[in-house]
Amino acid sequence: MWFSIFLNSPIYLLLIALILLIKWIRKNQNYFKDQKIPYLKSPVILGAYADVALGREGVYRKVEQIYNDIKFKDEKYIGMFVFHKPGLFVKDLDIIKQILITDFNSFNNRYVASNIHDPPGCYQLFLVKNPLWKTIRSKMTPFFSTVKLKASYNLIEKLGRDLNYHIMIRFSDTHKKVEFNLKNLTDYFFVDVIASIAYGVEANTIKNSGGEFYEAANSIFDVKKIWRGFELSSLFLIPQIAKYFGFQIFSKFTTKFFYDVMPDVIAERKKSKIRRNDLIDTLIELEDELIPEHDSHTKLDMMIGQVGIFLAAGYETSSSTTSFTLYELSKQPDLQNILRDEIKDALKKNEGKVTYEMVSNSTEMPFLHQIVLETLRMYSVLSFIDRECTNSITIDNGRFTIPKGMPITVPLFALCRDEKYFENPLKYDPYRFAPENIHKIPPLLQNVSFGLGQRNCIGERLGLIQTKVALIMILKDFKIEANERTPASIEFEKKAIIIHSARKLLVDFVKDTFL
């Protein structure tokens, strides 16, 4: 009698659920033991990134800690738990190459994911899964073609001159030196560039020291806000939690901003039938041809997703790279002088103009190119890239079969700071990438900063071009000097997803015009 009451009570169901849960967790936890794969022990359920999700450790340091863990010194790969799920942390370059390049078809999704309750975030190119990824990627690719980049270049160059002008007007006759916050300055520039070349909008961020576009961009990665920081680290590190809570990749502000602005922009463009060859045109084509099976609201979500990822991926990546470069150059005046001489020579040859060739052809200004590559090595914009196994596949001469669904981590940041591949890795030394030295770097790592394989950075060339324009436009007229407020060394912002200094990068600009 008492027994049947028990059977009908919710406590009984709860108990069963608990037992099943424990069994299931146990099974997961024993996964690597059963497979005889060395693995990283971590808190049950929360997994290897527990510290990061709780804000106690930055993802950069965490990835490096796992990579350098003495227990796994000679391992090619390590088992780890992403939340409760068994995942693979890969160290060996051949296996990385297999996963990212050779066997791309078995790893064509990222594991980081948003969820269907997060339009427009779930449709944007970085997160979207197949088969939609393939459709959107191929439609977006022409936007980054040489023809398009050349056409956009005039806009970038004009904004570069604006940047230079707005620095210049901060100087008066009595002030030879002005202090700047590097990240602040470069953020403004890249927001203006993306707004201009993608949306055809003059955002005037540099001129007004901010504005709506800047807010829309900045609020995406505003990790200093505790909740936003948690939301973002969950999305990137423990997607299961993000799904459960319905976290969003774009902030509320950003989402609202784009939904307020974009439907009209798109509708007007369609009505006017004028082609501007910008992102809006590309998106209208995407809507027309490629996703007929979706309803019109979903189509709008898909378009706005791409609008958002352009701003998110297009500005902070490049502003971090530019500001870390200028920071390093403030510490090493010798390198800075060599670079400024190269800039001076190139400008002389081109009547003072910063040309497309100077910034797109790496042999035109070889030292500038080496400098940017070295910044990307030391300050890898992403700490890791990830993939989801989409077809089970064998690695390591048959020793391990990666099952379908398993998350894979490729630790970019740690690979780029491994002394096995880069002598004296904490030294900022652009000569590593000089033609006479580059053979010392394994080919896979010569070019790893933008990711590898078919899912690499679609904006690689644009990222390099706009970063180089910013550097030239600043260095042609200003010498950068460290002052007593310039950080002696870089500590990374713990909650950042895109690499970011915890302290302000303050340096002095000294007017020193060539021409």
Ligand code: HEM
């Ligand atoms: C210095 C500049 C930049 C760096 C270092 C950088 C780095 C990266 C990296 C490491 C990835 C992941 C690649 C992989 O998983 O293999 C990526 C993906 C991506 N980047 Fe960039 N990026 C930069 C600039 C840009 C720009 C300017 C844009 C566009 C405006 C952009 C748009 C994207 C997009 C859309 C993806 C996702 C591609 C896909 O999943 O198909 N990035 N980027």
Ligand SMILES: *[C@@H]1O[C@H](CO)[C@@H](O)[C@H](O)[C@H]1NC(C)=O
């Ligand atoms: C960025 O610089 C501008 C001046 O150019 C200043 O008005 C603004 O307050 C700065 N913002 C931050 C966050 O430092």
Ligand SMILES: *[C@@H]1O[C@H](CO)[C@@H](O)[C@H](O)[C@H]1NC(C)=O
């Ligand atoms: C790049 O520049 C080099 C040296 O200035 C030149 O020889 C080469 O033809 C250029 N490449 C392209 C694709 O324009």
Ligand SMILES: *[C@@H]1O[C@H](CO)[C@@H](O)[C@H](O)[C@H]1NC(C)=O
């Ligand atoms: C880096 O990648 C780009 C395109 O992805 C390619 O054109 C270039 O040759 C690569 N450089 C090296 C050093 O592998």
